[in-house]
Amino acid sequence: MAATSAPLGQRAEVMRIEGVDKVFNGDVVALKGLNLTVNSGDFISLLGPSGCGKSTALRLIADLIHPTRGRITWAGGQKAGDLGVVFQEPTLMPWATVAQNVWLPFRLRGKTYNSVKDEIIEALRLVGLDKFQNAYPRELSGGMKMRVSIARAMVTKPRLILMDEPFAALDEITRFRLNNDLLALKEKIGCTVIFVTHSVFESVFLSDRIVVMAARPGRVIRELTVDAPYPRDEVFRTSSDYAAYCRQASDALHEAMEGVAA
Amino acid sequence: MSIVEDNTAAAPDVDEDELRRRRARKFERIGKWVLPVLVMALALFAWDRLVVWNGIPHYILPGPWLVFSTLISDWPILFDALLVTLQITLMALAVAVIGGVGLAVLFTQSRWMEMSFYPYAVILQVTPVVAIAPLIFIYVDSRIAGLLLCAWLVAFFPVLSNTTLGLNSADHNLRDLFRIYGATRWQRLRYLQLPSALPYFLGGLRIAGGLSLIGAVVAEYVAGTGGIGSGLAFRILEAGYRLNIPRMFAALILIAVTGVVIFAGLSFISHMLLRKWHESALKREG
Ligand SMILES: Nc1ncnc2c1ncn2[C@@H]1O[C@H](COP(=O)(O)OP(=O)(O)OP(=O)(O)O)[C@@H](O)[C@H]1O
Ligand SMILES: [Mg+2]
Numbered sequence: 001m002a003a004t005s006a007p008l009g010q011r012a013e014v015m016r017i018e019g020v021d022k023v024f025n026g027d028v029v030a031l032k033g034l035n036l037t038v039n040s041g042d043f044i045s046l047l048g049p050s051g052c053g054k055s056t057a058l059r060l061i062a063d064l065i066h067p068t069r070g071r072i073t074w075a076g077g078q079k080a081g082d083l084g085v086v087f088q089e090p091t092l093m094p095w096a097t098v099a100q101n102v103w104l105p106f107r108l109r110g111k112t113y114n115s116v117k118d119e120i121i122e123a124l125r126l127v128g129l130d131k132f133q134n135a136y137p138r139e140l141s142g143g144m145k146m147r148v149s150i151a152r153a154m155v156t157k158p159r160l161i162l163m164d165e166p167f168a169a170l171d172e173i174t175r176f177r178l179n180n181d182l183l184a185l186k187e188k189i190g191c192t193v194i195f196v197t198h199s200v201f202e203s204v205f206l207s208d209r210i211v212v213m214a215a216r217p218g219r220v221i222r223e224l225t226v227d228a229p230y231p232r233d234e235v236f237r238t239s240s241d242y243a244a245y246c247r248q249a250s251d252a253l254h255e256a257m258e259g260v261a262a
Numbered sequence: 263m264s265i266v267e268d269n270t271a272a273a274p275d276v277d278e279d280e281l282r283r284r285r286a287r288k289f290e291r292i293g294k295w296v297l298p299v300l301v302m303a304l305a306l307f308a309w310d311r312l313v314v315w316n317g318i319p320h321y322i323l324p325g326p327w328l329v330f331s332t333l334i335s336d337w338p339i340l341f342d343a344l345l346v347t348l349q350i351t352l353m354a355l356a357v358a359v360i361g362g363v364g365l366a367v368l369f370t371q372s373r374w375m376e377m378s379f380y381p382y383a384v385i386l387q388v389t390p391v392v393a394i395a396p397l398i399f400i401y402v403d404s405r406i407a408g409l410l411l412c413a414w415l416v417a418f419f420p421v422l423s424n425t426t427l428g429l430n431s432a433d434h435n436l437r438d439l440f441r442i443y444g445a446t447r448w449q450r451l452r453y454l455q456l457p458s459a460l461p462y463f464l465g466g467l468r469i470a471g472g473l474s475l476i477g478a479v480v481a482e483y484v485a486g487t488g489g490i491g492s493g494l495a496f497r498i499l500e501a502g503y504r505l506n507i508p509r510m511f512a513a514l515i516l517i518a519v520t521g522v523v524i525f526a527g528l529s530f531i532s533h534m535l536l537r538k539w540h541e542s543a544l545k546r547e548g
Binding site: 064087091093 | 433435436438439440441442443444445449453454457460538539540541
């Protein structure tokens with residue numbers, strides 16, 4: 001499939017969020033006036049303190065909850081199931097093998113295992129787990145389970161992949177490895193990703209756009225562009241550019257937290 | 263110096279903890295069988311001596327040998343009775359599984375159904391079956407059907423309540439994932455809720471196995487009539503009237519053994535179904 005994405009300014013629009021508010025129980029304002037345009041090939045990070053509505057934004061995009069005000073529109077209309085999702089936990093079915101877990105999105109569209117076997121094996125190969133197709137989730141380490149979860153999210157080649165702090169529960173070494181692998185994957189299949197994280201370093205390393213959010217009410221306070229070319233690797237991680245972007249994002253995050261008494 | 267080297271050469275990876283653990287495991291393995299057998303042997307011995315030393319007549323308390331020989335000599339009668347009781351028990355269990363799982367699925371598919379009928383399932387459960395059974399035998403003509411109904415009443419609730427709990431305890435992120443992928447109700451039930459409910463269902467099944475035996479026995483007591491096709495409980499009643507105490511004991515032992523076998527069988531099935539993936543069936547080190 002097509003590799004590197006078009007330059008930032010020339011990408012086709014995938015989805016647009018316009019003036020979205022989300023109020024829970026009539027008085028908890030989780031999001032206020034959210035605007036975001038997602039373009040094909042973007043890697044967008046939502047960065048912000050706990051409770052600023054990052055997960056709520058993802059749930060709105062996934063159509064699991066509906067906006068109190070404003071709207072979300074998809075270029076070419078929304079198709080059910082045209083999303084991949086990765087949660088903070090791997091969220092695998094413990095009774096099913098690795099391959100059966102990756103089969104799930106196809107299975108729910110009525111596809112038999114054999115008709116999509118090649119895609120499943122290919123997705124597992126891309127995350128380095130093709131040798132483990134017949135293993136059960138309990139036989140895998142935390143990092144490997146997360147890879148299965150990623151394979152499941154991208155096996156259908158969805159228009160957009162949503163990731164909610166997928167690596168937050170992993171140790172730092174595993175997290176770095178998965179960050180590298182995620183970027184390699186993105187290059188290979190050219191997907192569009194919205195990635196939620198608490199980590200400044202992770203967001204800078206991965207994304208070309210960082211949306212910094214503040215809490216109470218949840219809102220966007222800054223959008224940063226990380227204009228460093230992909231593929232990014234350890235060289236980028238140790239470069240002065242990287243350090244400068246981290247400083248910028250970190251400053252924005254501090255600004256986001258200023259209003260809130262620590 | 264050389265002593266230290268010898269040590270490491272002899273057992274490189276075995277330390278004191280490991281040795282202690284191995285001893286504990288060996289003890290566990292052997293003790294699990296030997297100790298209960300030992301207790302049984304002691305109890306039988308004490309029973310036997312009690313009877314012999316006190317000269318207790320066999321119509322008050324038969325000794326273990328007499329019970330055992332009665333079990334053999336009365337085997338044709340007792341075995342027929344066992345088959346009858348077993349048949350009722352297994353049929354009741356089967357109907358309990360079908361009814362319990364069916365109702366549980368219905369309840370999770372429709373809140374209306376659950377709100378309307380769940381309270382009555384609870385009422386049926388908390389009313390003692392001995393109190394309902396006489397009524398059942400007034401209105402139900404067929405003896406078998408009456409027995410079955412009684413045993414079912416006792417057995418179905420654990421299946422229903424456990425399966426309902428299981429169907430509702432599917433991981434909420436997986437539920438969201440199914441919604442995102444546009445799964446139908448049926449797909450969600452088939453691929454998510456039923457597998458999630460399996461361990462819960464099997465737990466309920468093991469309880470229901472024992473309860474359906476209890477239900478069958480209680481129902482036989484209440485039904486009372488004998489003749490051909492009477493089960494173990496009736497044989498106990500009948501032997502009691504005739505002061506045939508050894509046979510009472512023999513029948514009692516058969517019922518207990520049947521209960522144990524049912525429980526062990528269901529535990530085995532449960533283990534086989536869950537061994538690949540469920541925590542309860544996994545062997546852990548340490
Ligand atoms: N279903 C809900 N009902 C009521 N309030 C909710 C609900 N979901 C989220 N909230 C509230 O909305 C706010 C934003 O929550 P959200 O989970 O989106 O934050 P987050 O940025 O993902 O935080 P974290 O980094 O801790 O995951 C919080 O104050 C939370 O209490
Ligand atoms: Mg969150």
